[in-house]
Amino acid sequence: MILKKVWLFYYEGFRDMSPRGKKLWFIIFIKLFVMFAILKIFFFPNILKENFHSDKERIEHIEKQLIITPKKD
Amino acid sequence: MEHIDWGLVNWSRAQFALTALYHWIFVPLTLGLSFMLAIMETIYYKTGDEKWLKIEKFWLKLFGINFAIGVATGIILEFEFGTNWSNYSWFVGDIFGAPLAIEGIMAFFMESTFIAIMFFGWNKVSKKAHLISTWLVAIGSNLSALWILVANGWMQNPVGMKFNPDTMRNEMENFWDVLFNPVAINKFIHTITSAYTFSALFVIGVSAWLILKNKDKLYAKYSMIIASVFGFLAIIATIITGDGSAKQVAKYQPMKLAAMEGLYKGSRGAPLIAVGTPTIRNGSLIKSIEDDLAGRNQEKVKIEGFEIPYGLSILAFNDPNAFVPGIKDLVEGNPKEGIRSYKERIKSGKIAIEALANYKKAKKEGKESEAKKYLEIFRAHFDDFGYGYFDKLGVEELIPPVTITFMSFHTMVLLGTWFLIFFYLVYRAVQKDNIEKKKWLLKLGVWGIFFGWLAQELGWITAEAGRMPWVIQDLMPTMVAVSHLHKENVMLTFALFFIVFTALLIAEIKIMITTIKNGFSN
Known part of the structure; x- marks a missing residue:
């Protein structure tokens, strides 16, 4: 019953929205799509999660990165 | 790496x-x-x-x-x-x-x-x-x-x-x-109150535009009353927490403060530059600093501008005679004032990095007592850990972009001071019901949206550019974090x-x- 009320609250809210409000939601939808379905998947992988299979490998990788002092090129 | x-x-x-x-x-x-x-x-x-x-x-x-x-x-x-x-x-x-x-x-x-x-x-x-x-x-x-x-x-x-x-x-x-964390709490209040200031400027700016266009003037004026009072209180809180922020920067990030003020050589009773430019006659400031540190400089590095005597010492430490370290003091150290040099910290950081490497090696080889010894060395030098990465790079890499930090900070402060006056003027004009006649104030109000946004972004640039090269202060520089x-x-x-x-x-x-x-x- 409560779930139905909540559903109707949102449903009627979106249904009765002004055309400008609907346009805004369309922009939001495009933005979220670009962010999660394009940018995140194709351009922003989680390097440590994807390139290494276990925390042990990740620790070893970070170790290599942190215990060498960089030189000037 | x-x-x-x-x-x-x-x-x-x-x-x-x-x-x-x-x-x-x-x-x-x-x-x-x-x-x-x-x-x-x-x-x-x-x-x-x-x-x-x-x-x-x-x-x-x-x-x-x-x-x-x-x-x-x-x-x-x-x-x-x-x-x-x-x-x-x-x-x-x-x-x-x-x-x-x-x-x-x-x-x-x-x-x-x-x-x-x-x-x-x-x-x-x-x-x-x-x-x-x-x-x-x-x-x-x-x-x-x-x-x-x-x-x-x-x-x-x-x-x-x-x-x-x-x-x-x-x-x-x-x-x-x-x-x-005192830095977090002060930063939170400073950031949100500055955001309130910008929002108040936005409400005033939009309302001013509507009045200039002769539209919904009554509603716009009521909005202005709320926004000017809200903005006035917000900018006062922003100024107070900005002062708190300066004291914390002086304590935890002295190089950032030196960059914000373009303070090259520290002193007791240090003046505050109210308005100035961070350039010197021949070439850029940062180049001059690098030259001076390398002993090549022909002329003194100085930021020229209008100074408030003792201002920086008071701002940083609430004491007109307090010593405020400059870039040179931090890089070269100042034993009289108890300031360790960057060279010393780099050496200490290098010991921490080597101890970490040796600890990991001893652990892999199962040499527990050796690992324990290296861990103790590492812990003793951990506060300087990040400096160790600059061993082969040179101390100049530890100086933030002075010109950007200086200009961002000073422009932000000037804008903040103007906002305080502006909110008062708007409130008085609306209260006296003569704001419609003050076209200049209304036009300034519309521009206020841009200036409010600018002050916000400049505040962020001051905080973030000023702490370079650190992504985590003293522990991790950006070049290692990437x-x-x-x-x-x-x-x-x-x-x-x-x-x-x-x-x-x-x-x-x-x-x-x-x-x-x-x-x-x-």
């Missing part, structure tokens, strides 16, 4: 800066407008005057547009942590993750529930329930900012954690130390992000202008 790809480091920094600057276009308006909406709706609730409902609904529309376009822009920053800053992400461990997770959950539940009531609930919930929802949105969005600034405050002053060399990450030892990617990939995502978010910004501004043109009556 023996050789640094500076192109990669700088593009990664540029990308993060661009994302944060874009994100921060939307956030301050959400933070401040939500409270002004709550105040306007409270007046409506108390008086039952329909005029206030009309005013509330107009600003609610603008709040909604801004919120909708700005929502989730911050998530890109979190993507970047995993992709561009993976070493950093691992190193900070749960200290950064915990506040961000709390923020995510809080933002989702508070905002998705109560914002829906704000927009959809006018005829569906009682007036009281609607008012409570509006206040909860204001409180919720500001609490979201708290968690982000707790994470940022920790980067400026890392406390409440212990580095675990076995996992190569920092582990939280005391949540309350992280939460009540992931090993191809520079071209970062350039590509920079361009993509720039195009997508500029398009969104244009869309927002267009929708907002249309809504403003329609005014209160529509």
